[in-house]
Amino acid sequence: MTHAESQQPDTLYERAEHAARFIRSRVPVAEDLRVALVLGSGLGAFADALEEAQPLDYAEIPGFARPTVEGHAGRLVVGKAEGVWVAAMQGRFHYYEGYTLEEVTFPVRALGLLGVKSLMLTNAAGGLNNSFEQGSLVVISDHLNLLGANPLLGKNDPRFGPRFPDMSEVYDREYQDTAICEAHAMGVELRRGIYAALSGPSYETPAEIRMLRLLGADAVGMSTVPEALVARHMGLRVLGISCITNMAAGVLDKPINHEEVIETGERVRETFAELLRRVIPKLQSGVWSQNPTCLDSRLQTSDSRLSERSDE
Numbered sequence: 001m002t003h004a005e006s007q008q009p010d011t012l013y014e015r016a017e018h019a020a021r022f023i024r025s026r027v028p029v030a031e032d033l034r035v036a037l038v039l040g041s042g043l044g045a046f047a048d049a050l051e052e053a054q055p056l057d058y059a060e061i062p063g064f065a066r067p068t069v070e071g072h073a074g075r076l077v078v079g080k081a082e083g084v085w086v087a088a089m090q091g092r093f094h095y096y097e098g099y100t101l102e103e104v105t106f107p108v109r110a111l112g113l114l115g116v117k118s119l120m121l122t123n124a125a126g127g128l129n130n131s132f133e134q135g136s137l138v139v140i141s142d143h144l145n146l147l148g149a150n151p152l153l154g155k156n157d158p159r160f161g162p163r164f165p166d167m168s169e170v171y172d173r174e175y176q177d178t179a180i181c182e183a184h185a186m187g188v189e190l191r192r193g194i195y196a197a198l199s200g201p202s203y204e205t206p207a208e209i210r211m212l213r214l215l216g217a218d219a220v221g222m223s224t225v226p227e228a229l230v231a232r233h234m235g236l237r238v239l240g241i242s243c244i245t246n247m248a249a250g251v252l253d254k255p256i257n258h259e260e261v262i263e264t265g266e267r268v269r270e271t272f273a274e275l276l277r278r279v280i281p282k283l284q285s286g287v288w289s290q291n292p293t294c295l296d297s298r299l300q301t302s303d304s305r306l307s308e309r310s311d312e
Helices: 012-026 028-032 101-114 173-186 206-215 225-233 258-267 269-285 302-309
Strands: 035-039 051-057 075-081 084-090 118-127 137-145 190-197 219-221 237-247
Touching: 012 028, 012 051, 012 101, 028 084, 035 101, 035 269, 075 269, 084 101, 084 269, 101 225, 118 225, 118 269, 137 173, 137 225, 137 269, 173 190, 173 237, 173 269, 190 225, 190 237, 219 237, 225 237, 237 269
Parallel strands: 035 084, 035 118, 118 237, 137 190, 190 219
Antiparallel strands: 051 075, 075 084, 118 219, 137 237
């Protein structure tokens, strides 16, 4: 073993620290970061509009993998949104690409050690709830982890968080309310929904969609949940927003394809970007939207789910 090899970080915590130090060395303003975003399929354009943007290719950052999926550029962009410094991951890694969940969630670990306290997770998802339409935005209220694995498996490092982290509120309720109220101010209906994560890469069968609906899911995708679990393990507050880019198998009588996912993401990107611009300053300042008129029962999915599906 060479001297250089012996100096390589050997624990996950040390590797994440190493990545955080590298980001600080290349982007000094990263020291002031408190908000980070992960931008899903077709939603990466938000990072291109950041002011004073300072991009880093994932290939440059120690420990970061490389996305292999269309719609995931593979850059960490640090810049300003409404005067707030943010780190935007322009694309993510997926379990189905062959990466381990430790690799998938490594950027969240690094961002947490960089000082990030609030994490916004966005994704493109299939709609299961009949009240959703293609292009709808949904704030994630809870999730179903059906990946068959968990990123917290293995020896726990208490420097990250506890062995048995509480997951009773993975997606911060105040953050959800704030996103809903900001969308309401834009004239956009943002409803709550439960997100189911499956491993992919194949889309779900109609039988699997029927099962997911019986379990209470409103949307389905192949990401987000591992990142949310790791973020909560580290004590970060999480906001999750899904863009319903297609209706799931069996909901509509047509096949599903990735091109449709990208096209829908492009179509709603301005609305999505405006919502992010409105929410980010609230996460930074800790001042939440408290308008009760935007939080009425029309913005909930759970009350209507059984009646929607009882005749299927």
